[in-house]
C-alpha cells in the first residue's frame with residue numbers, strides 16, 4: 047500500500063497482501079474501472095433500467111463523472127465518508143460510482159434505516175456528506191437528515207434526489223465530467239454494514255482490490271456475460287445484490303441491471319417478462335412469496351436461467367420447488383458482508399445444489415471449523431466457522447475492542463455461523479452461535495434491541511430471541527420482565543422503540559411478559575429455554591444462538 051491505510055481500518059498484513067497480489071487476486075484495478083471499460087467498449091449497451099428510465103454504459107459513466115465533479119465542487123474529498131441512503135433507483139449506481147471515482151467512501155445505509163441507525167453511522171464514521179432521496183414511501187428522508195445535521199455539525203453537505211428544499215439538488219451537481227481513473231486500488235473503498243450481534247452496529251471497511259476480486263470471481267462462477275439481465279429486487283446497498291455477483295458483477299461483465307422498486311411477486315414477474323431477465327437474487331422469504339404467487343401463471347418467465355437464494359436458511363422443500371416452478375437453475379449463496387461468499391456451482395450435482403450452501407469463491411479462502419475452545423472439530427463435524435482470505439476483512443472500522451473478540455489472533459474472522467463441511471468442500475449452515483435474529487434475511491442484533499428496551503423505565507430485564515415463522519423463517523420475540531409495580535403493554539413498548547427512531551424491521555414482532563427470565567447455571571439469560579417455547583419440531587434445529 048502506498049499510503050498509510052485510512053484511520054480506523056485494519057489492513058491485511060504485508061505478507062498476505064503480497065501473496066494475494068502474486069496470485070492475481072488483487073490486480074490493482076479500482077471499482078470504477080469496470081464502468082469506464084464498459085463505456086469504452088460498449089457505450090450503447092444498456093447498463094441500468096429503472097422504471098421507464100434507462101442508462102447506457104456511456105450515460106452511466108458520464109453521469110457518475112458529472113456527479114463526482116459536483117461533489118468535489120461542494121468539498122467532498124478523497125477518503126471522506128459519504129452516507130448513501132437510497133431506494134432501488136438508477137441514481138444509486140450513479141452516486142456509488144461517483145464516490146468510487148472520487149476516492150470518497152460511501153457508507154451503505156439501508157432504506158429501512160431511521161434516525162437511530164443513520165445518526166450512529168454519521169457520528170461513528172464522521173460522515174461529511176450524504177446522498178438521500180426526498181421521500182421513500184411515506185417517509186421524509188430530508189426531515190430526518192435535517193434533525194441529524196443539528197446534532198452532527200460535521201455533516202456539512204446534503205444532496206437530495208427529488209425535491210431538495212434547502213439542500214443540494216442532485217441535478218444541480220451534475221457538472222462537467224471529472225476525468226481520470228480514480229483512486230489507488232489498495233485504498234479502502236467503502237463502509238458496508240454488518241448484520242451485527244452487539245449493542246451498536248458495526249461498519250465493514252473493504253478495499254477496491256479485495257472487493258473487486260470477489261466481484262470478478264463471482265461473475266465468472268455465476269457465468270455472467272453481456273447477455274445477463276439481472277433483477278435487483280433486494281435493497282441495492284446490501285452486499286448480496288451489490289457483489290455476489292450483484293450489480294457490480296453485472297457491470298463488470300457488460301450486462302444489464304433491472305431495478306425493482308417493489309418486491310412483490312407480481313411487479314417482479316412483470317419486470318422479468320418485459321426486460322427478459324435472466325438472473326435474480328432472492329432471500330428465502332421472497333422466493334417463497336414468488337412460489338406461492340398465483341400470478342406466476344400469467345407471465346412469461348422463460349428468460350430466467352437462474353435464481354440465486356441466500357441471506358438466510360433455505361428450507362429443503364422450498365429449494366426443491368424452485369427449479370420446477372421457474373424452469374431454471376437454483377443457486378444457493380451463503381455470504382457475509384465481512385467477506386467470505388460461497389456458491390453452489392453449475393457443475394454441482396443436484397444433492398449439492400439443494401442440500402448445501404455452496405463452497406467458497408477462492409482457493410485461498412481458509413476455512414476452520416472449531417469447537418467452543420477453538421479446537422478444530424473432526425472432518426464432517428459441526429462447529430463454529432472461522433475464515434480468512436483475500437476478500438475477508440481483518441477488522442471492523444473503529445472497533446478495536448470488538449475486533450479482539452471477533453477475530454482470532456492470527457486474523458480469522460469468527461462468522462458466528464455453525465457449519466459442517468463435506469469432503470467436497472461444500473458447507474452446510476447448521477445454525478448460528480451469534481445472538482441475532484435473521485428476519486427474512488434482515489439481521490437484528492439482539493443486544494441492540496435489548497438495550498433499547500432496557501432504557502424503558504418500566505423494563506427490568508429483556509431478551510430478544512428468534513421465533514420460527516413460515517414466511518420470514520424467523521421473527522423476533524422480546525421476553526420482558528417489568529419493575530414492580532410498573533405496568534406496560536406490548537403496544538407501549540413497541541411504540542417506545544419506534545420513538546427511538548429505529549428501523550421498522552427491528553421492532554419486535556411479539557412482546558411477552560414473564561415474571562422471571564430463565565437463567566443458565568452461570569446466571570446468563572437462558573435463550574435456548576426461551577426459544578424452546580416456540581420451536582415446532584420442523585424448524586427447531588435451526589437457530590442455535592446462545
Ligand code: OOB
Pocket residue numbers: 239240241285286290355356357358359360378379380381382383384387403461462463475478484487489
Ligand atoms: C448476507 O450478508 P449479511 O452480512 O447480511 O449476513 C451474513 C449472515 C451469515 O453470517 C449467516 O448468518 C447468514 O447471514 N446467511 C445465511 C445464508 N447466507 C447468509 N444463513 C443460511 N444460509 C445462507 N445461504 O446475508 C449475504 C452476503 C452476500 C451474499 C449472500 C448473502
